[in-house]
Amino acid sequence: MNKTGLLGALALCAFSILAHADEDSLRIGIEAAYPPFSYKTPEGDLGGFDYDIGNALCAEMKVKCQWVIQAFDGMIPSLKVHKIDAVLSSMSITDDRLKSVDFSKKYYHTPGKFAMKAGGVINDPLVDLKGRKVGVQRASTYDRFATEQLESAGVEVVRYASQNEAFLDLAAGRLDATLADIVNTDESFIKTPAGKGFALVGPDINDPKYFGRGAGIALRKGDSANATRLNAAIDALRANGKYQQIQAKYFAFDIYGE
Amino acid sequence: MILDYNLIWQNLPLYLGGALLTLKVLLISLALGLLLAIPLALLRVSRSPLLNAPAWLYTYVIRGTPMLVQLFLIYYGLAQFEAVRQSLLWPYLSSATFCACLAFAINTSAYSAELLAGSLKSTPGGEIEAARAMGMSRLTLYRRILLPSALRRALPQYSNEVLMMLQTTSLASIVTLVDITGAARTVSARFYLPFEAFITAGLIYLAMTFVLVRLFKLAERHWLAYLAPRKH
Helix, strand or coil: CCHHHHHHHHHHHHHHHHHHHCCCEEEEEECCCECCCEEECCCCCEECHHHHHHHHHHHHHCCEEEEEECCHHHHHHHHHCCCCCEEEEEEECCHHHHCCCEEEEEEECCCEEEEEECCCCCCCHHHHCCCCEEEEECCCHHHHHHHHHHHHHCCEEEEECCHHHHHHHHHHCCCCEEEEEHHHHHHHHHCCHHHCCEEEEEEEECCHHHHCCCEEEEECCCCHHHHHHHHHHHHHHHHHCHHHHHHHHHCCCCCCCC | CCCCCHHHHHCHHHHHHHHHHHHHHHHHHHHHHHHHHHHHHHHHCCCCHHHHHHHHHHHHHHHHCCHHHHHHHHHHHHHHCHHHHHCCCHHHHCCHHHHHHHHHHHHHHHHHHHHHHHHHHCCCHHHHHHHHHCCCCHHHHHHHHHHHHHHHHHHHHHHHHHHHHHHHHHHHHHHCCCCHHHHHHHHHHHHCCHHHHHHHHHHHHHHHHHHHHHHHHHHHHHHCHHHCCCCC
16 A cells, blocks of 8 residues: 555544544444344345434434444444444343343333234233243243243243244144244245134233343443433334334334333 | 262252153154064065065165164154145144154064064074974964074064164254254253263263163073073
8 A cells, every 4th residue: 555545544534533533423223134123135235213313303303314234142342342332222121231231212112912812812811821831942031021920821832942933833733822022923924825714813912020121222321412412312212103104114013011 | 170960950850851751752653663673574584576675675775874864864854745734644743752653663574574574584404494394384483483583583683773773863953853862962061061071972872771671681592591501
């Protein structure tokens, strides 16, 4: 590399550092491998619910979104060393994470849902599923809920190594119902040929004791400025209908929760 | 590292239920497997290719594919077909216990058949000649001489097969059955105690193996006494 090139590269670096220091831009980490929340389109562009919500939030706050694609397990470390300012990548608000980062309020909270033969009715799972077989993924939060709440009410809980095996057995008729995340159930079962004739049934299963507080935007500890304006922007999107507009692109149901 | 055995202790009923299920699946599949293995072994020693080839193909395919694959095919594979789900067999095939027993029985039948066939082939020629000289028909020869002798001499290898099957039954836990391994998986997932959970499972398998080995030793002493070195 000649000297001019080197100088140019240095100038570019300096410029990008300046750009990063720009007050009116927010560097947001996203995984881009968690459809339908975040993914890359065949053209290589970002897409998904997280991405659209993020852009809408930035528009609401009148700041520029800078998307940084990176692996999920590196998000919090990157946040801490100031490589990014926020993580908007379907990150659940958990006690463990709250020890090292702050969170905005939730921007979605998908509940668990039972899937069963279309036409089935569950008003109260503890009553209507008594003596029936319900499949869950072993060691999932749903397994924990089913073990502590359903099993003691006389529901027969069947545990599977993977959620897809539970769906297979539901389709085969070995199970009366499955209990899993609503988006997972909808995307990988109900919408597929195997899920024909099956439906999401019954109340939302979202006891915070088992299922946490939903997905939020992770911020550095003590970053109350961003927390305040992000929370306000989330409320604004909910109020002005933009949230519902974006949601309708991906889901047939409300994923915000109560 | 401190092992937390309180929770294991509290979940002992789960393990005991698992041990009973393991035993049940093991005994059913061994009994069915052996019943199937005897005719298969007779076919395998036949000189007629029409009889020999199908039995050879059967044992080749079963011994040539992993047990796990066979179990998946029987449990998840068959259930894919509407025709199977409408058939009279579905009440049985929809049960995980039945599918596991069936898969294990088929598997052990192939191995036992080969084992028995080997034992039949190595029958000392003198025994057969003596039987012929007595004027025994072929049927009588098989019934009185060949089969009893071959079954006895196959005992040591068969005890191996039984132990292998005991360990193989741990696969039952992947088709939702709560056998010993299934109990361990449940405990491990519920309390995040993988070490304690699986060590307990291992100890139960060891205890079962110990009993089985003793039983086969007794059986060998009884039925193979004539092959033991002379004591006087």
